[in-house]
Amino acid sequence: xxxxxxxxxxxxxxxxxxxxxxxxxxxxxxxxxxxxxxxxxxxxxxxxxxxxxxxxxxxxxxxxxxxxxxxxxxxxxxxxxxxxxxxxxxxxxxxxxxxxxxxxxxxxxxxxxxxxxxxxxxxxxxxxxxxxxxxxxxxxxxxxxxxxxxxxxxxxxxxxxxxxxxxxxxxxxxxxxxxxxxxxxxxxxxxxxxxxxxxxxxxxxxxxxxxxxxxxxxxxxxxxxxxxxxxxxxxxxxxxxxxxxxxxx
Numbered sequence: 001x002x003x004x005x006x007x008x009x010x011x012x013x014x015x016x017x018x019x020x021x022x023x024x025x026x027x028x029x030x031x032x033x034x035x036x037x038x039x040x041x042x043x044x045x046x047x048x049x050x051x052x053x054x055x056x057x058x059x060x061x062x063x064x065x066x067x068x069x070x071x072x073x074x075x076x077x078x079x080x081x082x083x084x085x086x087x088x089x090x091x092x093x094x095x096x097x098x099x100x101x102x103x104x105x106x107x108x109x110x111x112x113x114x115x116x117x118x119x120x121x122x123x124x125x126x127x128x129x130x131x132x133x134x135x136x137x138x139x140x141x142x143x144x145x146x147x148x149x150x151x152x153x154x155x156x157x158x159x160x161x162x163x164x165x166x167x168x169x170x171x172x173x174x175x176x177x178x179x180x181x182x183x184x185x186x187x188x189x190x191x192x193x194x195x196x197x198x199x200x201x202x203x204x205x206x207x208x209x210x211x212x213x214x215x216x217x218x219x220x221x222x223x224x225x226x227x228x229x230x231x232x233x234x235x236x237x238x239x240x241x242x243x244x245x246x247x248x249x
Contacts, residue, residue: 009035010055010127015045015073016089017063021112025058025089028116034123042069049077054084055127059106061090061097071104078105083172085126089119095209102206103213105171109206129172129198150240151222154179163221173198174214177207181228181238190235211236 012029016022017040026036037052039045042063049057057077063069074086088101088109098109107126110119153162159175161168170178180197181189189197191207211228218225229237 009033010123011035011037011053012123013045013048013054013057014038015042015057015059015063015070016040017060025119029120029123032120034120040064042066042073045073046076049080055130056085056087056123058087058089058123061088061092061101071100074101074104074106078169078171083130085123085130086171087122087126089114098206098209099212099216102171102174102209103216105169105174107171107173109209150182152178152182152227154182163218163225166221168217168221170214170217174210174217177210178214181236185238185240188231188234188237193235 010033012034014022014025014029014036016025016038019040022038022040026038029036037048037054039048040063045059059070059073061068061070066072070088070090074088077084077086085108086106088106089112090097090110091112093111101109108122110122151164153165155162159172161170161175161178168178176198177194180194184193191204194207194210211230215225215228218227227238227240229239231237
């Protein structure tokens, strides 16, 4: 980079219906050299997303009278651009809401009690992760693929996973977590291990919610799916039994 070149500002689409909070978040992110497009409604968010390219999207769940608007936006945006990081930033902190957001493809689910410093750190981490992916560098690229004796298939080039031939539609975070479990079959993987595999640093309960979301997604195709085993106080383990190998469900 020459002396006359500058690093382009990363673009953030912020969707928040509370005007005061929207302005506060916009000032916070702008102060950290992020270019912010702030919207207060689902319709305006869709218009701005279709109009421009964003490096990260931040969504509230409830927008005005639309209780599920953020979830609907997440699903819409994820279908259009699979790689763009999506963060929920909301007051709704119940596990069902968290799991719903992550199941729909969000990369992180934060409550509005988090500090501005932490929010900015999460944004920058997710942006760096996508840039790493686009540069063709995988966090665990040097690990060998296990033998092809599973219903799960991993497409490294497209960062996609398939169960019994059907695409799973995972977010990047979910893809990397699932890939790590699969590559280390029969080994216990801690939440820290899974964070490292996904190149993220989040609250442990966010990893738990991602695991639940991955299970639910695969169970829509195979209701008997039980390959991801919970190991109390230790983490998770990928184990396939004969019923899974035979495609039960």
